[in-house]
Amino acid sequence: MNEKATHPAAVLWDMDGTLIDSxxxxxxxxxxxxxxxxxxxxxxxxxxxxxxxxxxxxxxxxxxxxxxxxxxxxxxxxxxxxxxxxxRTPWMDDARGLLDAVVSAGIPCALVTMSYSMLADAFVSRAADAFAVVVTGDQVTHGKPHPEPYLTAAERLGVDITRCIAIEDSPAGIGSAHASGAATIGVRRLIPVEKRPGLSRVASLAGLDVDMLGRLVDGHVVDDFGETA
Incomplete structure (x- = not known):
């Protein structure tokens, strides 16, 4: 079986708190x-x-x-x-490691942030050519927790949202990603990640790799917290 067949169609990344400690x-x-x-x-x-x-x-x-x-x-x-x-771009080391692995695997990425283009552009300029699409808060009618930002990213990438992984850290962002139909990972940063049906919750992105992202898209769920946040 071709290993790449189980890879996500795309990985959709939140910025503040997920990729950078801003x-x-x-x-x-x-x-x-x-x-x-x-x-x-x-x-x-x-x-x-x-x-x-x-x-x-x-x-x-x-x-x-x-x-x-x-x-x-x-x-x-x-x-x-x-x-x-x-x-000083304050990268989250676990997120940068996973982003590098995803890009190396040839999986397209989108940045989906409620920050405006001014800040997103400053960050993207430090992220080489990692992001094929950038969706910012000043480009959408309905911000997070509405699903529009993530649906817009998938549309611009030309991929099925249900074959995408979304990575978030905040309640509003997790709500947006989850409602869009993307397989969603909630990583605990400053705020506890509440349990939701089908939501993967992790203490760190360091334990994830491209193969695991493929399994999550196929319906597998990981939860580092059990019944807690």
Whole structure:
């Protein structure tokens, strides 16, 4: 049997928190912005925004007391985080290892992020030619947890979404990927990964290889956490 026959049609990657450890950059930027308006903002507050569309996060910050228009909030946050990613791209080692293996196997990849093109472009420029398609938050009508971002990525790649693997870390992102019909891996980073039917949950991507991704597309599920998150 041809081993490649069981490989995924494509691997669809979240960016913030999954491929790069950028969530601390986002939380720091939110904290700085809130402080400039005399508004308190904690690490736990920042965790609540992980994986959300930027417009949703901006609205939360405005409701907390940041006296700016939503697009002004987004521009500030994106500018701060993009500058830091350009200065130092904080790769997750386990994700980079798996990405390299997937690319070496000739499997197409898409980046599916709720960050806007400014930040995605800064990251992709550091990722060689790993991504055939990039879908960003400013390119879709409905952001995560709606399935549109992942369905858009599969459509642009010309592949069946049900033969794709999606890799995510946040509740919104996992919800989006799972609803799209992709075989979804939830990797635990900052936030627990809740159990869902058919969802694979891992403590690290380091234990995964291309053959395992093929088995997941064929319906196999892995779960490092049992009944816990």
């Amino acid at each position: 969530e601390p950059y986002w939380i720091a930027a939110e904290t700085e912005l809130c402080r400039s308006f005399g508004v308190g903002w904690t690490h736990e507050d920042g965790l609540q925004l992980v994986g959300n569309p930027l417009l949703v996060s901006a609205q939360v910050l405005i409701e907390r007391g940041v006296d700016l228009e939503p697009e002004e909030v987004i521009t500030y946050l994106l500018g701060r985080v993009t500058a830091q990613v350009r200065e």
